[in-house]
Amino acid sequence: MQEKWWHNAVVYQVYPKSFKDSNGDGIGDLPGITSKLDYLAKLGITAIWLSPVYDSPMDDNGYDIANYQDIASIFGTMEDMDQLIAEAKKRDIRIIMDLVVNHTSDEHAWFIEARENPQSPERDYYIWRDKPNDLTSTFSGSAWEYDEKSGQYYLHFFSKKQPDLNWENEELRHKIYEMMNFWIDKGIGGFRMDVIDMIGKIPDQKIVNNGPMLHPYLKEMNQATFGGKDLLTVGETWGANPEEAKKYSNPEGQELSMVFQFEHICLQYKEGQPKWHYQKELSVGKLKEIFNKWQTELGVEDGWNSLFWNNHDLPRIVSIWGDEEQYREKSAKAFAILLHLMRGTPYIYQGEEIGMTNFPFESLEQVEDIESINYAKEALEQGVPLEQIMDSIRVIGRDNARTPMQWDATDYAGFSSTKPWLGVNPNYDAINVESALDDPNSIFYTYQKLVQLRKENSWLVQADFELLETAEKVFAYIRKDGERRFLVVANLSNQEQEFHFNGVLKSILVANTEIQENLEQLALASWDAFCVELTN
Numbered sequence: 001m002q003e004k005w006w007h008n009a010v011v012y013q014v015y016p017k018s019f020k021d022s023n024g025d026g027i028g029d030l031p032g033i034t035s036k037l038d039y040l041a042k043l044g045i046t047a048i049w050l051s052p053v054y055d056s057p058m059d060d061n062g063y064d065i066a067n068y069q070d071i072a073s074i075f076g077t078m079e080d081m082d083q084l085i086a087e088a089k090k091r092d093i094r095i096i097m098d099l100v101v102n103h104t105s106d107e108h109a110w111f112i113e114a115r116e117n118p119q120s121p122e123r124d125y126y127i128w129r130d131k132p133n134d135l136t137s138t139f140s141g142s143a144w145e146y147d148e149k150s151g152q153y154y155l156h157f158f159s160k161k162q163p164d165l166n167w168e169n170e171e172l173r174h175k176i177y178e179m180m181n182f183w184i185d186k187g188i189g190g191f192r193m194d195v196i197d198m199i200g201k202i203p204d205q206k207i208v209n210n211g212p213m214l215h216p217y218l219k220e221m222n223q224a225t226f227g228g229k230d231l232l233t234v235g236e237t238w239g240a241n242p243e244e245a246k247k248y249s250n251p252e253g254q255e256l257s258m259v260f261q262f263e264h265i266c267l268q269y270k271e272g273q274p275k276w277h278y279q280k281e282l283s284v285g286k287l288k289e290i291f292n293k294w295q296t297e298l299g300v301e302d303g304w305n306s307l308f309w310n311n312h313d314l315p316r317i318v319s320i321w322g323d324e325e326q327y328r329e330k331s332a333k334a335f336a337i338l339l340h341l342m343r344g345t346p347y348i349y350q351g352e353e354i355g356m357t358n359f360p361f362e363s364l365e366q367v368e369d370i371e372s373i374n375y376a377k378e379a380l381e382q383g384v385p386l387e388q389i390m391d392s393i394r395v396i397g398r399d400n401a402r403t404p405m406q407w408d409a410t411d412y413a414g415f416s417s418t419k420p421w422l423g424v425n426p427n428y429d430a431i432n433v434e435s436a437l438d439d440p441n442s443i444f445y446t447y448q449k450l451v452q453l454r455k456e457n458s459w460l461v462q463a464d465f466e467l468l469e470t471a472e473k474v475f476a477y478i479r480k481d482g483e484r485r486f487l488v489v490a491n492l493s494n495q496e497q498e499f500h501f502n503g504v505l506k507s508i509l510v511a512n513t514e515i516q517e518n519l520e521q522l523a524l525a526s527w528d529a530f531c532v533e534l535t536n
Contacts (some may be wrong), residue, residue: 006190006232006257007304007461009046010340010451011347013098015264015312016053016075017061018404019350021416026405029509030071030080030416034087039433043353043444043452046060047094047232049192050202051312053081054100057107058237059161060370061096061402063098063194064105068179077516094189096232101176102198103162110172117148125172126163127155127203135203140374143203155203157195167199167217178223183223190232193256200341209239215247218255227254232345234306235259242297249303258304258345260311264290268396274285276375278393282321286490294475295465305344310352317401319358322342323494327527328355328431333446333512334529338475340450341494341531343465344451352435355445358400359425362391364493372397408434459484471497474524483536486517490529497524504535 020032026366031055040048052062055070062072067253071078073200079390082203087096104111112123129280132144132153135159144153155164167173180191200211218235226233235248235257240261248256267286270277309317319323322331332355340346361367364376364386372393379389393399399422406428407414425431436444454460459481468476473493479486486509491497499522511530519532 002251003458003461004230004257005046006345006383008454009051009232009345010044010454011047011053011232012040012043012347013049013311013347013349013401014043015051015350017421018415019053020405020407021418024093024417025074026416026418026420027074029074029086030076033079034084037084037087037091037093038357041091042437043348043448045093045348046455047096047189047233048088049096049347050098052098052100057177058380059104059105061157062125062161063100064103064107064159065100066105066107067109069182071375079492082186083261088364089187089278094232096190096192096234097193098194099180099187099191099196100194101165102195103156103158103164106161106163115147115149116347118152121171124169125166127166128152129155129203132464133203133206135206135208137370140378157198157201157208164201165199167201167213172225173220177221180225184229184231185412188231190226190257193233193235195238195295196235196256197239209237210244214293214475215253215255218248219253222254222256229532231257233257234345238262242294242303245294245298245305249298258306259307261294262307263294265314268315274377275396278320278392282492284475288467288475289490290465291475291495292477294463295467300343300462305342306347307339307344308347308349309339310349310401311347312401314349315396316356316358317352318355319400320395321492323527324357327494328357329443330512330527332443334492334527336446337510337512337526337529337531338488338492340447340454341479341486341488342477343461343479346450346454348447349401352432353355353444354406354433355405355443356406356431357427358394359403359423361390361397361399364390366423367393367397367399369402372399406432445446446510446512453509459486468501470499474499475495476501485534485536486531487534488529488531489522489524490523491527494526496526498522499524504512506533506535510531 017028020036022026053071053075055067055072056062056065071081077181088095110122110125114126115119129200135143135503137143139158143157146153156162196211201208201215203209208270235256240259247257269275317335318332336416376389404415404420404424409429413424437441448482461479463479466478470476474491474497476489501519503519505517509531513528
């Protein structure tokens with residue numbers, strides 16, 4: 001396998017609206033991100049995945065794009081963007097842009113022309129029908145919206161202000177590739193591709209994901225844009241399995257570097273139920289089964305994994321699966337150690353490295369997320385009690401990830417000098433970057449150590465993965481690279497667990513607890529986690 005820079009990389013996701021406000025308007029911006037690059041360099045990350053900063057009416061916080069080659073005024077200017085790319089490069093940090101090409105905003109010039117002039121070429125950039133079928137939107141309700149001006153329905157799998165693009169139109173595809181090359185020429189490090197598995201949809205056949213033309217489109221995109229340019233490309237693919245992931249990420253296939261798969265994340269939800277019906281307890285057994293499958297079936301030669309617990313659409317890992325009260329720091333470290341030592345490229349979501357938690361929403365007035373608001377409206381109409389709705393939003397709602405970054409214990413957590421667009425978590429006085437940097441045992445320094453290990457150790461890329469038979473709540477595996485063996489163990493529970501292993505400790509790489517030299521019979525305390533090298 002030819003090793004690429006992203007095999008040893010750790011990517012940090014920034015949600016610009018909530019990262020750092022530089023001009024006192026309560027909204028994070030590009031100069032704010034630039035001002036915190038030294039902090040990210042201290043953490044050691046290789047790249048920043050930047051959630052959308054393009055010109056947008058912000059119906060879905062920037063995932064509704066009105067102009068792909070301009071910056072939303074709330075975030076700054078194109079000059080600010082150029083400066084961020086340049087300043088990040090000085091610190092050996094690459095900028096990964098969020099590529100949203102399944103849909104645009106209804107305020108994009110293409111859609112305005114398509115609506116105004118049904119005879120225009122742009123009309124075919126979108127998907128129109130005289131009669132809708134029963135496809136539904138991810139944000140609830142029908143996926144079809146009637147346009148009175150032209151007398152037809154257009155398709156939108158998200159907000160009605162996010163009309164889906166028609167990838168069957170060759171002219172549209174080439175306009176998208178031109179736009180991608182515009183950003184590549186600016187010196188970005190790659191693309192994260194939003195719901196990319198939907199671009200091959202066939203709505204009349206109710207094929208939404210993994211349509212027959214998906215991979216031909218991606219091969220065409222690769223050839224027309226990033227192919228041969230050593231850029232990181234990662235596709236968001238909710239429905240992928242290891243075999244499907246190989247099609248995307250096999251180096252011979254000339255498509256993408258890797259994909260985000262969500263099989264482990266789906267353990268947050270009750271099987272066969274809408275996402276708002278969440279599981280109250282993590283099934284560690286199923287988690288082990290899923291990771292074992294992806295680690296063993298998607299090998300170095302035929303593909304590549306991405307590794308993540310959090311992103312802008314998901315609840316905070318320490319709140320949903322950890323213990324945010326008694327063992328917040330220890331459980332956050334346990335999840336970090338468990339994940340970062342697997343094979344794949346790890347992603348850290350802003351605030352994860354200091355153990356930020358879900359927000360204690362008390363009323364719907366505090367909620368900004370369009371998906372949560374639509375769910376609440378629909379559920380109230382169906383007679384679901386408000387407190388039950390709020391409970392779901394507190395646990396699973398997307399705003400949990402989007403509360404402002406907690407920099408220090410001053411007003412508004414040091415995020416802004418004025419009231420932010422979304423409430424600051426009231427625990428910011430205790431959980432913030434400043435106090436994390438002052439504490440040598442903080443979650444931050446565990447993440448810093450894990451990032452450093454990945455930079456310095458080629459076995460993290462190459463080594464085989466072997467899941468160990470353990471107690472139900474213990475997740476343990478061996479990474480084996482030639483003669484070298486590394487043992488990773490995590491107790492994912494509040495209870496003491498027994499762990500038995502026939503091996504001799506050589507050295508400790510990272511731990512959130514004191515390690516006994518005798519591994520044969522360990523009593524793992526709550527949330528104990530460590531990685532050790534073993535003697536041969």
